[in-house]
Amino acid sequence: MAKRLLILGADGHARAVADVAAECGWTVAGFTERQAGPKGPDVLGDDSQVADLIRVGKADAAIVGVGNTALGRRVELFEILRKADAVIPSLVHPRAIVSRSCAIGDGAVVFPGVVLGAGVKVGENAVIYSNAVAEHDCRIAAHAYLSPGVILCGAVTVESGAFLGAGAVVLPGVTVGKNVRVAAGAVVLGNIQPGGRTAR
Numbered sequence: 423m424a425k426r427l428l429i430l431g432a433d434g435h436a437r438a439v440a441d442v443a444a445e446c447g448w449t450v451a452g453f454t455e456r457q458a459g460p461k462g463p464d465v466l467g468d469d470s471q472v473a474d475l476i477r478v479g480k481a482d483a484a485i486v487g488v489g490n491t492a493l494g495r496r497v498e499l500f501e502i503l504r505k506a507d508a509v510i511p512s513l514v515h516p517r518a519i520v521s522r523s524c525a526i527g528d529g530a531v532v533f534p535g536v537v538l539g540a541g542v543k544v545g546e547n548a549v550i551y552s553n554a555v556a557e558h559d560c561r562i563a564a565h566a567y568l569s570p571g572v573i574l575c576g577a578v579t580v581e582s583g584a585f586l587g588a589g590a591v592v593l594p595g596v597t598v599g600k601n602v603r604v605a606a607g608a609v610v611l612g613n614i615q616p617g618g619r620t621a622r
């Protein structure tokens with residue numbers, strides 16, 4: 423029987439993660455929301471109830487499903503999962519192309535069409551959206567978020583919690599610092615200090 427996955431979050435990104443999970447052979451047990459309120463039939467409880475939901479056997483594993491509208495909350499939810507001692511799988515869509523020499527951390531989600539080259543490291547709870555490319559030796563740290571179509575040339579470092587908007591291009595060897603925000607379509611020529619952002 424397929425294992426059941428609980429997804430923390432219930433909006434668009436959560437539904438997209440559910441889609442990848444199904445392609446990876448998981449049964450989606452349901453979703454959680456931040457606070458009590460009107461719930462869909464597949465919303466099993468609040469984020470705070472994750473440990474209980476796993477303990478009573480509603481799910482075998484859990485993953486963060488909140489998207490880029492709440493980047494800080496993504497980190498908090500991952501910590502809730504760690505504290506709950508949950509099994510946190512990584513999800514790699516079967517139509518992503520991932521080098522055998524890649525390492526993918528717990529809770530990372532890799533969408534269809536992504537290409538990850540030789541030696542690429544993806545940290546825990548990172549998101550690599552559709553058709554993003556990370557060429558050889560890139561390091562994508564925990565909680566980083568690559569939007570659709572991002573291109574990281576070789577040996578780029580994306581530090582923890584950084585957000586790269588759709589179609590951004592990062593030149594070889596550049597470091598995008600912790601919690602940096604890169605605009606959609608930006609071309610990043612040099613290092614960006616932690617907490618910074620591109621002009622456009």
Ligand SMILES: CC(C)(COP(=O)(O)OP(=O)(O)OC[C@H]1O[C@@H](n2cnc3c(N)ncnc32)[C@H](O)[C@@H]1OP(=O)(O)O)[C@@H](O)C(=O)NCCC(=O)NCCS
Nearest residue numbers: 490551569570586587588589603604605606607608621622
């Ligand atoms: C860069 C970004 C974070 C700026 O957001 P913001 O601070 O709210 O900025 P605003 O929308 O107020 O725009 C400010 C100015 O920058 C321009 N601008 C905004 N984003 C831009 C972009 N990506 N490229 C070029 N110009 C941009 C706006 O047109 C506006 O110009 P103006 O002052 O001449 O009118 C945002 O526009 C962006 O690119 N987000 C990424 C979205 C994305 O890729 N999401 C993927 C989800 S999977």
